[in-house]
Amino acid sequence: MPARRLKWRNRLRYWFDGTMDRGTPALIGWLGLASVALIAVVTILVVLLTNEDTEASGGWGGVAWMSLLRTLDPGTMGGDTGKPIFLALMLTVTIGGIFIVSSLIGVLTTGLENRIGELRKGRSRLIESGHTILLGWSDQVFTVIGELATANLGQRKPCVVVLADRDKVEMEDQIRALVPQSGRIRVICRSGSPLKASDLELVSPDTARSILVLPPSGADADIDVIKTLLLLNNRAWPATRPHVVAAVLDSDNVAAARLAAGDDALLVDADDIMVRLVVQSHRQAGLSAVCTDLLDFAGSEFYLKAEPVLEGSTYGETLNRYALGVPIGVCTSDGRVLVNPGMDTVIGGGDQMIVLAEDDLLIRLAAEAPPVVEAAIATPAEQEPRPNRTLLIGWNNRAAKIIDLLDRFVEPRSTLDIAAPEEPPGVTKAKRTNLKVRYRRCEPTTRSALEALDLGTYQHIVVLADDGVAPDHADNRTLLTLLHLRDIEVQLGDP
Template identity: 45%
Template sequence: MGSLIRAKAARAGTKPAAAKVSTTKGHAGDVTLGERIRYAFDKSMAAGPVALAGWLALVSVVTIALAATILALTRIGPDGGFDFGEAAWQSLMRTMDAGTMGGDSGWVFRFVTLVVTLMGILVFSALISIISAGLDSALEGLRKGRSRVLETDHTIILNWSPSIFDILSELVIANASRRNPRIVIMADKDKVEMEDEIADKVPNLGNTRIICRNGDPTDLFDLSLVNAQTCRSIIVVSPEGAADPDSQVIKTVLALTNDPQRRIERYRIAAELRSAGNAEVARIVGGDEVQLVLADDLISRIVVQSSRQAGLSAVYSELLDFDGCEIYTTELEELVGVTWGDAIMGYEDSALIGLRYPDGRVRMNPPMDEVITAGSRAIIIAEDDAAIRLTPMADDAVDPTVIRKPVAVKRVAERVLIIGWNRRGPMIAHELSRYVKAGSVLTIAGDVPGLAEEVRAMPLGSRNMKVEVRIIDTSHAAALEALEPLTYDSIMVLGYSDHMEAQSADTRTLITLLHLRKLSERLGEHISVVSEMIDIRNRELAEVTRADDFVVSNRLVSLMLAQASENEYLSAIFDDLLDEDGSEIYMRPVGDYVDLDQPVSFYTIAEAAGRRGETAIGYRRRRPDEADDGRNMGGVVVNPSKSERLSYEPEDRVIVLAED
């Protein structure tokens, strides 16, 4: 019969039906009641301590109700027993206090109350454990810093790096005149560790309070904890130890500016980037809300300029820190219609250095005959914004009889030596090649792996400079002497920061500087040396090497970030100051501008500089008998009182903004 059916199916062109298999096993209909109860209990436990406390309360209610029912029905209690309400009360008291049953009589009654008491001990022990665990969890959450900040007008710092301590120190100074200033720090680091490090390295916080939070600055939920909607400014530092720190910074800026819950008003963001190649993407992401501090580019340019003019790093430090004079941008209606040359002479205790035009352009040291137009903002150096005021100049403030005519100085080819190497080396070489005359030579000496190949592949800014490589141990005195350092016009000593920890790199730098000092003393000739230090704390140790200048890389970046968070135009100002195409800071002999046979006012020096198309902003006078201000300025004074008359020596310098 089966074969007949298959034959008919084959003739009909159909396939025989598959045998039916039971699939009911394992379906919801086969789930037992116990499994359902267990699953429901598991789901309720997922709610946490609240659900567990609810279950304990239910067990207590059932126990008390059952005991009260037994006592009410059997009347086995003292004095003829209790009704249900009194029995429930007696049972409740015994669940809360085991000593309550001490006066009970009758073994049946004692047995019932003993059961109730034991259940009470079990329930309340579990409840105390839950409460304790909940408190521990809450305290742990507070310790980790996961609560939302409710401050307003506060400064936010995102990410963690060694530069954060210098940033905090500068912001503390800036906040001295503010009421209840707050700084909120968020980083992927333990809150207590952050607080301990800050307490150790920034002991004097003045009136500023620091609030630390643990979180990922690229995460929108974590960012909501710092309450960016009501902040004053935001600083994004390059994160310590990150494989690609620039990507982290750009993602953080993206999260801030594109947060769906962000405020309507624009943010004031200062962000640190290591590579200038990532600047375009960061500007696209941040728009006009972000000021970029290109750390390596900034340090490289200052190292190059300081190597050509000893003491220049002190000028940049003075302009960048909050202790002393600062750069302000302000609208001054009284300057409209006045030429630049007349405007710079209108302030006795402030120094005009540039203009920000209505279209957003910044220009330092405009032409002396340029007329200031409405809508322009004055860029000015002052002790504080209250000191910015026009001051009538006395008729005899300028002594034209002592002003000297400019003398052309012919530039010649230079020989420059770089000892040591790090990722900023190629930038320094590129920047240096843009300044030197044709025929100049740069010699690079170091012992890092692949140095020769890297130097051969690096691009230069011009063909004026030839580059040579010497592979030597830069901590060895004989190897350094073989370089014949006295034959070079200037020497730069870089730290091996890419291959060593900061302290080890600075130690290697100190050894090199000590060898150079010993060589200079033995030969009786001065060697012009500019050194890059990583940690500001090592600068005092380096003073014994008597190098001409120290560029403390981390500190300069920190100062720039702190200032940019307070002044939204600062990045553009320093871009112009450090650009070869605009006006830059130069330190030139005072004797080139005025006669040195009598005291002169700075008004006179400013007038002499103005006749050359330059803006004078300060001077450097080294006097061994004068007390140092404790800031290692090397006699540099920025924004002096223009009416004070001083005597100058041939080695003194005037600090000017000039095209060349």
Template identity: 40%
Template structure:
């Protein structure tokens, strides 16, 4: 294009911009002039080109006028000047009113559409689940809630976040294309503003979940959201309120801000506890994955009036397709694995692990128990261990404290990390002798194969890899990248030593677990997915908060994977009821088993939770029984 042509176009565009800037009156005038310049010549051509045009000039001009009037909708009447003027006036008034009416209707519809697109309308639902905030947990939370609502009709999830409504809906549909009978409703607004909270109707919801936003001020926004839920404008009513904070120091403030009956999860503390438990019990992460996922078996509380007056020990074999693990009193107190002689009251509910709440039914007759196959209870002496912690982040100090509560005296822990500033100073502060644990800190890069080669990794009883905050590492995603590189080198160590490492890994993003270069069935603690599952489980039953509090507490009852030979004779075909009866004599609740031969075969990796008590199984060396015990 020639420069002068471009310049001409720019000048024309500039003049048009100036015309528009002069206002509506000038724009209407120019629009009318352009219409006349087009309509009048075209009408003249139509009249003169007609097969039977008027014979006289005045007739042709009248025909031109009629054509112009019909085209511009101003009547086109022919007659005396007064008659024509009156006709044109009425036509212009009618045109004005019709145009104004169309404009008002169009503007109103557009405003309504824009309001809906902005997500400012109020949700009119009852018994729905409200999700407040937007972060890493949003997609696994919605996924778990959809799975939980699979057998419910008309279920709804209302999401409120300071984001564009359409963008939220598109992102959710991308990650979760099928939602079954559950409707996803997104609204735009600040979760800390009571007026905005009212858009998702928390007072009629059955549960409210508050996700921890990303960023340094994420926990403070969770606290402010909890305070906003206590305001009269957005009180949550009888809904189950579940929130999560990232740092342990903010847990107390969030708990004080929560509505009565609300539950606040401490992400750092829970992840640290599970890392420690799993590092000492390989396969435990797979058990929790099954228990926390709505696609498998999970915890329920059920009424069982037929068991009134019986003992808890008798109840263990009363359910064929469910595993009994505790009692819920009418005061709302949960007791996991109480004494087998505890009597069941008329108002007590049974805490079970079952496929669904309607599958937890009392059997007419208890399953058969092979008494000859039961192995008498014996004691196992605890021994010191050598543990290795690769990486250091804000959760590492909690991990060390938890390990000190679990291990036997004389156990050593070597910490290897590369970092600067207050974080690593905290590592050196923990070095030295503790109650049961001797901690030694080594400075080194866990992504450097030379560092790992100098450690003799196969000599350790257990290895924990956590997100290492190395130089330049700020986001958790970048810490995951360093973890994946470290796992690559550990895989090479395994292959060189020709033995499997007892390895537990922490990741923040579940998508990175699929990339991890480790053997099938390895233990992973994915913080975002774990917290999402816990929040959705508690939102479905508020009493499960007490269940998980005790499971994750070193002083309470926990899940163990113990050698099957401690319970029944190896090589014998026995019913699972026999395993339950053997565990009962040890004051334990057997809830499943793991077959070592299938430990590397998905999707269950040998883990079987809540098997039918009539099912027969033959245990071999290396197989484990999964029990709930103190």
């Protein structure tokens, strides 16, 4: 018998502990039951033991109401009169109420603090539609948010959601500090790993307009991007799937990323684009400023515009069909992008025109073709191509690709000198078609070492950041090198 009683006692205690683990609602429920039990016991005792006081208080209901008031407010019993047993029972219910109300206030305070703490962690689920999701955290986040803020100036309540495995408050503070001109855009941060399906649900991907996968900081950035693309590609999407764009840092990982992303995602080879920009800017001064102006959202930018009235026309005929906007190419219905195609290219059904304009709302077809103005254009005299000399200051993992691409564009017998603290292995001995590569020892941040390179004999100078140190420190070293070069340029008088 004692063993059975002990068993039921343990079961009851286990059940009680289980209800207490359910958090603030369970604790409030138990305090409510304790209040009801206290009021009921006192009411029964008053009715059974003090008939006169019970009748004076209004019967069962009056006694219960008096007990409730004294439970909630101890000062209510200050004016009580009656027999000693009645006063003792009222004092009992008042003291019990003090403990219950105090416990209730403590439970509510703790629950509220826990809820605020959960909100600060950024673990609540988002309820938005038409928003843009940024998966991952890096220095690119601030640039992307700034460009999205400029691009959505004409939109109503634009929203950008950032999901990264970082503290929510820390992310919000950094965004406010580094993107002060956010315009009308709302930036919402959520703490979670983009590699987990449960965390991805926090940002409501089904109702998003687009998803951007950014490579995080670290050596395994592309691995995280590929994992995220696999998760997105294998997800059960609704009928309308958001547009997915991902950036890959290493060109060697593009094939694997494309396989993981599927056919619906767009991959950006950041390494290849950076190398091509460096090489093309080397060949044509000022090209980097042109690319920046075309690719950011300040001023004019590219838009895809469907023009059914142009179907059947040739691309040459469409060049004079716009009152506002300049066509530069065609995006075909099967996804091919044709920049400056042949003038006889026919615009097919479902094709979209690639138009350069200040805003998509300002693109407008002309009612009639503008008149043709004949003008004489002076053609500069052809100059014989000459080999050039290029100085490459510094070294990083993109340098070899830059040299290989330069070899395809420069004139034969051109030379490139690598000025770096250590000679890159095998670079100067490799056979190339047009470019001869040599090495000159140099510390890029030392003024005397730069002056010893005889900079006036070079037509082009390319400065590369050192990827062996932290990004901020690498930028500081590159800036110091550029300042030295600018000052030497002024003294030489040779731009």
